[in-house]
Amino acid sequence: MSTIAFIGLGIMGSPMAVHLAKAGHQVIGYNRSPERTAALVHAGGTAAESIAQAVADADVIAVMVPDSPDVQSVLAGEHGVFDHAKPGALIIDFSSIRPDVTTELATQATERGFRLLDAPVSGGEAGAINAALSIMVGGSAEDFAAAKPILDVVGKTIVHVGPSGSGQTVKAANQLIVAGNIELLAEAIVFLEAYGVDTTAAVEVLGGGLAGSAVLNQKAQKMLDRSFDPGFRIELHHKDLGIVTAAAREAGVVTPLGAVVAQLMASARANGDGGLDHSALFRGVERLSGRKPE
Structure with a gap:
């Protein structure tokens, strides 16, 4: 079981984080609207007051936010993941963003000692609730293999489609x-x-x-x-x-x-x-x- 920081607990992120907590992982959730952490806490997870607090002890960091600028802010912004996560942490970005932004963030992650996968999902709210998402993953084969047990908890069709940016x-x-x-x-x-x-x-x-x-x-x-x-x-x-x-x-x-x-x-x-x-x-x-x- 892993310690997972889950950043972004909206329509999709909340049920995904809940599934991970129910599977036995220690899940620490953060959302800009704190009330969105309630379902995760009810499922046995915990709520963080900041990204820094959420990722401090995390082996895996999951991100599910709306757009490219949001992911850039969460990962590379001031007080973001790159500034506060443990070296070697595996970052799984479930967001749907521009492929070129993903590629640039993956380069930054490597330079900072992290591993980044782009893993956007399809299936909507129903797929998230039923843990039946289709997940298209970009990144290295080794990082995909490391993430697969996590992805299996939230998805049904999970495919490594190529290097960074390919998932997007x-x-x-x-x-x-x-x-x-x-x-x-x-x-x-x-x-x-x-x-x-x-x-x-x-x-x-x-x-x-x-x-x-x-x-x-x-x-x-x-x-x-x-x-x-x-x-x-x-x-x-x-x-x-x-x-x-x-x-x-x-x-x-x-x-x-x-x-x-x-x-x-x-x-x-x-x-x-x-x-x-x-x-x-x-x-x-x-x-x-x-x-x-x-």
Whole structure:
């Protein structure tokens, strides 16, 4: 069993930290909003008042925060992980950030005597709660092997995809696919409703054919119910699609459908839906179709 500092106890981070505590690890959690540590403490973990306090005795440091600047601040900022962790500590960054930022942070970590893996996850809140996340890991094979027992506690599909930054690149591709699927599902349901079709029956039969997908299974009912409590917020997916479009341009790769869905995600955010689940792209289709979202 390891001593694990877990920084970032939001929608995803909290259940992940709870799983690690219940598995017998000593988990010390830190979150900018202290009340977010309650679930971890209830599961047997402890709460820290600062990053420095959380990482002081940690063998493993897990990070799950929203964006590239947040990870840079947590790791390399004043009073951050690099200034206070034990030499040799293994840092697992579960956040979804820019691949180039990850690569630079990995270089800094090595220079400071740490080991850093980028390990972004897919599966949303349900995957975190059910310990069924897909985890795409970048970094050295040796560090991946060391982290694998930790990753096994919170994930189901765990794959080492290459050197530092590779996990973030694969996650960007994942977010491109997911966004496209959500948008097309939303368009299909608005289309079906316009013709008065039994949408529950339609979704059932569509799910049994080639149109079936994890997105359909997890998001169709939310659209039918107009229930968009966040499992993964539009504002975060907007951020991820910004990563995709920037990285694609740098690589000279054209993503025409990705560019369209990135604009639709930006529109949803601009219309006040940023705090809703990304299935609320449905509301954007309704707006474009001349219907007022419920």
